Amino acid sequence: MAAAFATSPTPLIPDEPVLRQPLQRRSFLKYAGATAGATALVLAGCKKDDATPTPSNTVVFAAGDVGVLNYAYALEQLEAAFYAQVVKTPATDFQTGELAYFTQIATHEAIHRDFFKAAINRDAPGQLIQDLTVNFSSIDFTKRASVLAAAVAFEDLGVQAYNGAGALIKNPAYLVLAGKIVSVEARHAAYLRDLLYPGDATNFFAGDAVTEPTSGLDRNPLKPAALVAAVQKYVTQTLDASQLS
Amino acid sequence: MDFFQLLSDLEKADAEFLDRINPRRRVFKYLGNAGQKITTAAVPAVLASFFNRAYGQSATLTAPVQAVLTLALQLEYLEYHFYNTALGIAGLIPSQETAAITTIRNDEAGHINALRAVLGTAAPTPYLVTDFDYSGGSGTGNGPMKNALIPGSTGNTNGALFFAAGQAFSDTGQRAYKGGAPVLNTTATKDILEAALNIHSVEARHNSHFRTVRRAIVANALGSAGAPAVSPYDAAPKSWISLVDNGGPTAPDGSKPASKVYGPGTPATGTPDASYPGEDNTSQAGVNLTTLGSTYTAAAISEAFDEPLDPATVKSIASMFTSTAGKAKGLFV
Numbered sequence: 001m002a003a004a005f006a007t008s009p010t011p012l013i014p015d016e017p018v019l020r021q022p023l024q025r026r027s028f029l030k031y032a033g034a035t036a037g038a039t040a041l042v043l044a045g046c047k048k049d050d051a052t053p054t055p056s057n058t059v060v061f062a063a064g065d066v067g068v069l070n071y072a073y074a075l076e077q078l079e080a081a082f083y084a085q086v087v088k089t090p091a092t093d094f095q096t097g098e099l100a101y102f103t104q105i106a107t108h109e110a111i112h113r114d115f116f117k118a119a120i121n122r123d124a125p126g127q128l129i130q131d132l133t134v135n136f137s138s139i140d141f142t143k144r145a146s147v148l149a150a151a152v153a154f155e156d157l158g159v160q161a162y163n164g165a166g167a168l169i170k171n172p173a174y175l176v177l178a179g180k181i182v183s184v185e186a187r188h189a190a191y192l193r194d195l196l197y198p199g200d201a202t203n204f205f206a207g208d209a210v211t212e213p214t215s216g217l218d219r220n221p222l223k224p225a226a227l228v229a230a231v232q233k234y235v236t237q238t239l240d241a242s243q244l245s
Numbered sequence: 246m247d248f249f250q251l252l253s254d255l256e257k258a259d260a261e262f263l264d265r266i267n268p269r270r271r272v273f274k275y276l277g278n279a280g281q282k283i284t285t286a287a288v289p290a291v292l293a294s295f296f297n298r299a300y301g302q303s304a305t306l307t308a309p310v311q312a313v314l315t316l317a318l319q320l321e322y323l324e325y326h327f328y329n330t331a332l333g334i335a336g337l338i339p340s341q342e343t344a345a346i347t348t349i350r351n352d353e354a355g356h357i358n359a360l361r362a363v364l365g366t367a368a369p370t371p372y373l374v375t376d377f378d379y380s381g382g383s384g385t386g387n388g389p390m391k392n393a394l395i396p397g398s399t400g401n402t403n404g405a406l407f408f409a410a411g412q413a414f415s416d417t418g419q420r421a422y423k424g425g426a427p428v429l430n431t432t433a434t435k436d437i438l439e440a441a442l443n444i445h446s447v448e449a450r451h452n453s454h455f456r457t458v459r460r461a462i463v464a465n466a467l468g469s470a471g472a473p474a475v476s477p478y479d480a481a482p483k484s485w486i487s488l489v490d491n492g493g494p495t496a497p498d499g500s501k502p503a504s505k506v507y508g509p510g511t512p513a514t515g516t517p518d519a520s521y522p523g524e525d526n527t528s529q530a531g532v533n534l535t536t537l538g539s540t541y542t543a544a545a546i547s548e549a550f551d552e553p554l555d556p557a558t559v560k561s562i563a564s565m566f567t568s569t570a571g572k573a574k575g576l577f578v
Contacts, residue, residue, distance in 0.1 A: 095471050096471060097471045097472070097473050098471055100473075101471070101484075104483070104485075104545070104548070107540075107541065107545045107549075108485070108545065108548055108549040109549075110538070110541075111534060111537070111538075111541055111545060111546055111549040112549060114534075114537045114538055114541075115529055115530075115532055115534060115537070115549075118532045118537060119529075119530055119532055122531075122532070159446050162442070162446075163439065163442045163443050163446055164439070166426070166438055166439060166442045167430075167435040167436070167438050167439045169430070172426075172427035172430050172517075172518035173516050173517040173518045173530060174517075174530075175426055175427060175430050175518065176423065176426060176427060176517040176518045176553055177517055177529060177530055179422075179423040179426050179442070179445065179551075179553065180423065180517075180529070180550040180551050180552065180553070181549075181550060182442065182445070182446055182449075183419050183423065183445060183446060183448075183449035183551040184449075184485055184548070184549055184550065184551055185446075186446040186447070186449035186450045186453065187449050187450070187452065187453035187484050187485045188453075188484075188485075189450065189453075190449070190450040190451075190452075190453035190454050190457075190484070191453050191457060191470065191484040194453075194454060194457050194470035195470045195471060198468060198469075198470060199341060199344065199468065201344040201345075201347075201348060204344075204345065204348075204454075205345070205450050205451070205453060205454040205457075206348055206349065206352060206447055206450045206451055206454065207348065210450070211352055211355075211447050211450075212355065213351065213355070214355055214358075215355040215356070215358065215359045216351065216352030216353065216354065216355025216356045216359070216444065216447060217355070217356075217359065217440060217443040217444055217447065218442075218443040218444075218446045218447050218450075221439055221442070221443055
């Protein structure tokens with residue numbers, strides 16, 4: 001299975017840093033008759049005009065599937081770090097059983113993080129992004145309400161991130177992996193919302209605050225640039241997802 | 246300046262430029278941002294109009310895409326009629342849960358509208374409550390779950406069996422959507438994929454809630470999300486699937502009618518987009534997660550990932566809940 005996956009027919013070459021849509025990619029290929037590899041080379045040249053030196057404190061998510069995987073890896077690093085802190089310094093007013101559940105969620109997020117790290121290192125050696133340095137100074141870890149509110153925000157953002165990134169993924173195997181993870185993030189979000197907003201039909205597990213009341217769809221899937229803007233305050237490095245769209 | 250630089254610069258100058266030249270992307274942006282302002286009654290018409298404009302008629306959907314969406318639609322009807330029926334039975338759903346089940350029922354109605362709009366003329370005639378056999382008896386009306394809609398019957402105190410069935414239905418749904426996602430991953434159906442993902446995550450939210458309630462029922466603490474899970478997790482599950490949850494809920498006759506919901510599909514092994522392992526899977530994309538960190542148990546790993554299910558297995562589960570009338574309409578066939 002490992003071998004089959006590693007030799008997946010979709011090449012994991014970071015490509016099309018400028019082209020944002022299938023329409024344009026098709027046009028380019030029509031004109032150029034290029035292979036994906038050649039496309040990457042040509043576009044590397046095309047990018048020259050924007051060549052602003054990348055500061056070392058910036059984390060750039062490259063275009064293509066590797067960039068999406070690194071984007072997911074960044075999110076999971078953030079979530080895992082948050083829950084690790086929750087478990088390390090539990091809120092003084094956690095109710096019975098709540099720390100045990102936070103401990104489980106912390107483990108799930110750490111597993112997601114370590115999975116992406118292993119998968120990227122195997123499928124795209126040398127392209128793993130650096131470790132994020134987190135900044136949670138805006139969260140009061142001593143208060144249950146503060147921790148729950150932050151946790152709900154992180155989980156909902158996780159759902160919005162995976163739902164918004166699904167259509168950017170080319171390799172169907174990675175799409176299924178995103179699907180396998182996003183439903184667990186949704187489970188976390190629903191559980192935490194039921195804790196924070198018991199019986200509140202606007203804000204509980206699938207209240208109108210999270211799902212569209214008319215279509216029943218999760219609200220506002222976020223494209224990477226928007227998601228990154230929402231979580232930037234928790235990360236010391238500058239996150240650049242402009243190539244993922 | 247070359248063509249690509251021009252595109253890049255245009256996008257910098259006008260963030261919506263690419264949306265404008267690729268109008269398909271706007272459909273779900275519209276739903277996401279403005280859906281609130283549309284009345285319930287208007288939704289099907291609005292959706293239909295958008296899709297007809299954006300995608301042409303359903304005839305342009307390929308047969309595999311239609312098959313995925315049709316199965317999803319049938320599952321939504323299975324859920325909708327179940328919750329809608331339950332809401333009409335006095336004394337079945339504890340009062341603390343009426344709002345939650347109403348929300349879930351309404352979400353399923355929304356999913357039905359969305360899927361019917363995408364399918365357009367290929368959508369089947371709407372299924373009726375009489376097309377289903379919620380006893381799980383494949384049309385006999387005498388299956389293992391027959392008490393789920395009978396208030397206070399054996400095994401159904403505080404609606405325990407009803408919530409167990411809801412858990413099984415919504416897990417079947419989330420696994421089915423996951424299994425269908427690769428089929429929707431084509432250039433022409435990216436927006437449909439995104440919509441399906443946003444239904445899929447709502448099914449998972451519903452499922453998490455059913456599990457939370459089931460813990461509370463066992464702990465005699467209705468309304469408490471913090472009630473403890475009780476190993477082996479078939480009666481008082483975690484809010485996420487742990488291994489195979491000991492085969493899922495047990496019916497009053499001692500059977501495990503939902504065991505296939507948590508087991509493997511066909512084939513069980515292969516690449517992630519072409520295999521359907523059981524929920525106790527501990528290897529993802531060829532990465533054995535039990536050897537990543539010595540502290541990760543098989544249970545924790547299984548909880549961190551939900552698994553897809555193939556259409557044939559989904560149908561074999563769901564057809565237990567089809568009446569003779571439903572079978573005649575091709576429901577889950």
